[in-house]
Amino acid sequence: MRFNLMLATSKTIYALSSGGLPSGVAVVRVSGNGAFRAAKSLAGALPMPRQAALKTIRTRNGLIIDRALVLTFPGPASFTGEDCVEIHVHGGKAVVNTLLDELSSFENFRLAEHGEFSRRALENGKMDLVEVEGLADLISAETEMQRRLAMEHAAGGLSDLYNSWADRLTRARALIEAELDFADEDDVPGSVSDMVWADMKQLHRELSDHLAGADLGEIIRDGLKVVIAGPPNAGKSSLMNALAKREVAIVTDIAGTTRDVLHVDLNIEGYAVKLYDTAGLRETNEIVEREGIRRALRTVADADLVLSLAEIGEEPQRTFPGFAGRVLAVGTKSDIHPGIRNGYDVLISAVDVAGLNELHELLRRDLQARSGMLSLALPSRLRHRTLLTDSLGAVAAALASEDRGLDIRAEYLRQAATSLGRITGRVDVEDLLDVIFSEFCIGK
Ligand SMILES: Nc1nc2c(ncn2[C@@H]2O[C@H](COP(=O)(O)OP(=O)(O)OP(=O)(O)O)[C@@H](O)[C@H]2O)c(=O)[nH]1
Numbered sequence: 001m002r003f004n005l006m007l008a009t010s011k012t013i014y015a016l017s018s019g020g021l022p023s024g025v026a027v028v029r030v031s032g033n034g035a036f037r038a039a040k041s042l043a044g045a046l047p048m049p050r051q052a053a054l055k056t057i058r059t060r061n062g063l064i065i066d067r068a069l070v071l072t073f074p075g076p077a078s079f080t081g082e083d084c085v086e087i088h089v090h091g092g093k094a095v096v097n098t099l100l101d102e103l104s105s106f107e108n109f110r111l112a113e114h115g116e117f118s119r120r121a122l123e124n125g126k127m128d129l130v131e132v133e134g135l136a137d138l139i140s141a142e143t144e145m146q147r148r149l150a151m152e153h154a155a156g157g158l159s160d161l162y163n164s165w166a167d168r169l170t171r172a173r174a175l176i177e178a179e180l181d182f183a184d185e186d187d188v189p190g191s192v193s194d195m196v197w198a199d200m201k202q203l204h205r206e207l208s209d210h211l212a213g214a215d216l217g218e219i220i221r222d223g224l225k226v227v228i229a230g231p232p233n234a235g236k237s238s239l240m241n242a243l244a245k246r247e248v249a250i251v252t253d254i255a256g257t258t259r260d261v262l263h264v265d266l267n268i269e270g271y272a273v274k275l276y277d278t279a280g281l282r283e284t285n286e287i288v289e290r291e292g293i294r295r296a297l298r299t300v301a302d303a304d305l306v307l308s309l310a311e312i313g314e315e316p317q318r319t320f321p322g323f324a325g326r327v328l329a330v331g332t333k334s335d336i337h338p339g340i341r342n343g344y345d346v347l348i349s350a351v352d353v354a355g356l357n358e359l360h361e362l363l364r365r366d367l368q369a370r371s372g373m374l375s376l377a378l379p380s381r382l383r384h385r386t387l388l389t390d391s392l393g394a395v396a397a398a399l400a401s402e403d404r405g406l407d408i409r410a411e412y413l414r415q416a417a418t419s420l421g422r423i424t425g426r427v428d429v430e431d432l433l434d435v436i437f438s439e440f441c442i443g444k
């Protein structure tokens with residue numbers, strides 16, 4: 001790990017780590033080299049590390065704040081890597097405020113900044129960047145699939161993969177260096193290159209497959225963007241309200257009712273779905289409506305899936321400018337058009353729910369088809385995608401420059417490993433020689 005322990009002189013931080021007040025219990029967390037000193041002052045003798053004890057918490061003036069569970073976690077075997085203390089008080093606003101006030105009065109103490117406990121964990125090598133991101137996602141996860149994806153990241157599944165790839169790149173370079181530097185000596189196996197490049201081809205495949213999962217990772221994390229589009233009065237806003245189970249959008253029989261893009265978050269079978277209602281598409285000179293239509297088309301272009309609505313009997317639009325994804329043709333108002341079925345993927349009515357269940361089922365199946373692979377070691381952020389693309393590009397460049405010098409090809413592999421290292425925040429320092437010496441007995 002590159003990060004060093006430069007925190008010896010830094011401040012001890014504290015914060016309310018549990019949710020909003022009032023609550024049954026509130027957890028105040030303290031981290032830093034003053035944590036135990038403060039805990040002793042507040043609670044008297046401290047319990048054994050990692051064991052809870054019920055203590056009376058007092059200000060330095062002897063005022064009792066509360067009776068609370070106190071836990072200590074000596075560094076470096078703590079979340080942040082520093083000495084940490086948890087105080088579980090009753091979750092009253094005044095209780096917590098008095099405790100935080102008291103903590104603020106200790107020398108070199110201050111309120112933690114956003115994410116600062118995790119940041120210290122990162123700086124102390126307790127977690128890498130992907131794990132920190134995973135933890136943040138885990139805390140904000142609202143659907144089961146978001147939770148599972150975040151858990152995979154927080155638990156190091158993705159980091160392990162990137163580290164193993166970075167190790168392979170390092171090893172490949174070590175072998176190339178060996179070939180360059182010690183080509184005359186007997187101990188270096190012949191045709192090392194063949195081995196290296198076969199493995200790099202394989203790595204290239206694994207990287208591309210992994211990148212192909214980025215769409216899904218981002219969809220699970222950010223939600224599938226489903227956009228309702230179609231002509232005025234098709235029943236778009238009525239569908240939005242029916243799926244949201246509340247009156248999000250204004251519904252009238254006036255064509256051109258919706259102007260702004262409206263949005264609700266849905267949870268469909270554990271997947272997050274972002275549903276958008278848009279202005280009815282038609283030719284118009286009315287300035288406000290035109291702007292609404294421009295926004296509608298922009299939203300469609302950014303969609304993962306479009307629900308193209310048309311009142312039964314009308315032709316649903318099958319393609320949209322700038323959108324290459326899946327379009328579901330939805331025939332609306334089935335209650336007043338009985339018996340017609342052809343030309344639509346699903347028929348719905350905002351006044352009875354039969355078709356809505358079918359639409360729900362289509363969405364569920366679409367999401368499941370996208371997540372056909374069940375491994376959730378997927379990149380889930382643009383940052384991951386960008387660096388993975390860089391890494392893949394560098395491996396491809398190394399593979400493609402057969403007619404160039406080995407040193408140039410090795411340099412590409414170094415770049416590939418650096419990009420992977422940037423994802424985890426673990427940009428490898430040079431341990432090339434270690435690898436060489438461990439694999440060959442060059443120092444004879
Ligand atoms: N009978 C029946 N009427 C419907 C249904 N869905 C919508 N309507 C009616 O159709 C009219 C238009 O509905 P909206 O939901 O406002 O249509 P929209 O596509 O959002 O229209 P714009 O926002 O103007 O583009 C309203 O009078 C609705 O009550 C349905 O399933 N059955």
Ligand SMILES: [K+]
Nearest residue numbers: 233252254257
């Ligand atoms: K309308």
Ligand SMILES: [Mg+2]
Nearest residue numbers: 236237257258
């Ligand atoms: Mg509308």
